[in-house]
Amino acid sequence: MAVNATDSRSERALLVSVAFASARKAVSSAAAQARVAAAPRPGGELHDGDFRMEEFRELVTSAGAVVAGEVVQHRPKADPATLIGSGKVEELAGAAAASGVDLVIFDHNLSATQLRNLEDALPCRVIDRTQLILDIFARHARTREGQLQVELAQLEYMLPRLTGRGKAMSQLGGGIGTRGPGETQLETDRRRIQRRVLQLRSELEAVRRTRAQQRQRREAVxxxxxxxxxxxxxxxxxxxxxxxxxxxxxxxxxxxxxxxxxxxxxxxxxxxxxxxxxxxxxxxxxxxxxxxxxxxxxxxxxxxxxxxxxxxxxxxxxxxxxxxxxxxxxxxxxxxxxxxxxxxxxxxxxxxxxxxxxxxxxxxxxxxxxxxxxxxxxxxxxxxxxxxxxxxxxxxxRDPILEQRFQIPQSEGDVLAALEAGAVISEREYEGNLVGMTAAGPASLLGRYRRFRK
Ligand SMILES: Nc1nc2c(ncn2[C@@H]2O[C@H](COP(=O)(O)OP(=O)(O)OP(=O)(O)O)[C@@H](O)[C@H]2O)c(=O)[nH]1
Ligand SMILES: [Mg+2]
The missing domain is CATH 3.40.50.300 (P-loop containing nucleotide triphosphate hydrolases)
Known part of the structure; x- marks a missing residue:
């Protein structure tokens, strides 16, 4: 695999996680208890939060970054402006500057406002949990469809978060949260991104049509x-x-x-x-x-x-x-x-x-x-x-394949799509706004649309 955690170019990340008061409950499952017994920590027993932190760390390393430090904050609820509150932001800015990290990663999804405020206050790039996950997706997409899909999701997630992010935009083009599977870097202006979004959508459409045809052939049997x-x-x-x-x-x-x-x-x-x-x-x-x-x-x-x-x-x-x-x-x-x-x-x-x-x-x-x-x-x-x-x-x-007649209004796009997807359709005819068809598919699927049975 192309991913290499010990890559000398690995980015150094400061991890930030907030434990909201209600989420702090002790681990109850038997497996967790066993683990607590096996690996006691000086501070006492392990909490769900510790295991979530472990997951967060794994996500960060899966994205190819190195964990340079961790900050866990306990607070009753999210601060709408910065998630962690202004005092903690200041502390974080100091820690980020002192350790010279490349980016700060939050284990939460940030609103446009939170992201902007944090980027203004911190001396490095800031990314949230969804951007982190999308970055891992970008690394692992192998098919054209997968790559287009990830790039589209990245841009759509970014768009509402672009306003006023001068610093972020000038730094795009390298590192976690800015990487796309395709060659195209995230462009520096909203309109160009929108144009790219349209282009990606139509390319995806074409790729999917081909795949749908292959699937239809497969489903003939x-x-x-x-x-x-x-x-x-x-x-x-x-x-x-x-x-x-x-x-x-x-x-x-x-x-x-x-x-x-x-x-x-x-x-x-x-x-x-x-x-x-x-x-x-x-x-x-x-x-x-x-x-x-x-x-x-x-x-x-x-x-x-x-x-x-x-x-x-x-x-x-x-x-x-x-x-x-x-x-x-x-x-x-x-x-x-x-x-x-x-x-x-x-x-x-x-x-x-x-x-x-x-x-x-x-x-x-x-x-x-x-x-x-x-x-x-x-x-x-x-x-x-x-x-x-x-x-x-x-x-x-328990789920035999049945053959049944249906009559479905064309306005019921979801129903038509579901039958199209899960059953083999034959003898299709149109009568006004009704589509008549014979569908052969699993009883469980056909049963869901029994109101359209004929
Ligand atoms: N000990 C043990 N390890 C397992 C077993 N099954 C999978 N693993 C390990 O668990 C890790 C994840 O396995 P994968 O099969 O890649 O998991 P996945 O669900 O496909 O994960 P994603 O594709 O990342 O969502 C690997 O390191 C596997 O070797 C098992 O039965 N026992
Ligand atoms: Mg897998």
């Missing part, structure tokens, strides 16, 4: 799709490789070469990847691996990556891969479900896969096995995989 979803670093790609190597097309089973990137870095996967696997029932399914989720993703970002997440929206079954060894595994689950809600896929059958069980103690393992209906696996060691395959089979058996 309906093969049920199973999508891996989950928090970043949960082990989706490792599981994808384990499954495709053991149950994939024979040619794929030969070596690891055909696999996807597994990496301890966050958001290693950005572009979706598909591969066929065969279940014990001999049913062929298309397995997809895609971008991971993370807490506090702004809604607009989820919308920008809708195309990347298309495979998730079309899947018959979702495999929610969870890192069983993470102290924040319950919080991660909530975050993943939030994003699934935004993608409108919460009603799809979903199997919980508790991964990395090789890292659990015998006690934790017993707890996990007793408390949940989850399937326990270790993608790395290959345990629990057969049971997982059986559960996928059982789930698909």
């Amino acid at each position: 309906p093969v049920p799709a199973v999508a891996l979803v989950g928090y970043t670093n949960a082990g989706k790609s490792t599981l994808f490789n384990a499954l495709t190597q053991r149950f994939g097309e024979p040619a794929r089973r030969i070596g690891k070469r055909a696999g996807v990137v597994e990496s301890a870095r966050m958001f290693a996967t950005l572009d979706p990847k598909l591969s066929a696997i065969y279940l014990a029932s001999r049913r062929k399914v298309l397995l997809s691996d895609t971008v991971g989720f993370i807490r506090d993703l702004p809604h607009t970002l989820v919308t920008s990556f809708r195309a990347t997440l298309e495979e998730v929206r079309k899947a018959e079954v979702l495999l929610h891969v969870r890192d069983a060894s993470s102290p924040l595994r319950d919080e991660h689950k909530t975050e993943v479900e939030k994003v699934l809600g935004e993608l409108d896929v919460l009603d799809k059958p979903r199997l919980e896969v508790l991964n990395k069980v090789d890292l659990l103690s015998a006690d934790d393992l017993a707890n996990a096995a007793a408390g949940e209906t989850a399937i326990l696996v270790s993608a790395k060691e290959g345990t629990g995989i057969d049971a997982l395959m059986e559960r996928i089979d059982a789930e698909l058996m």
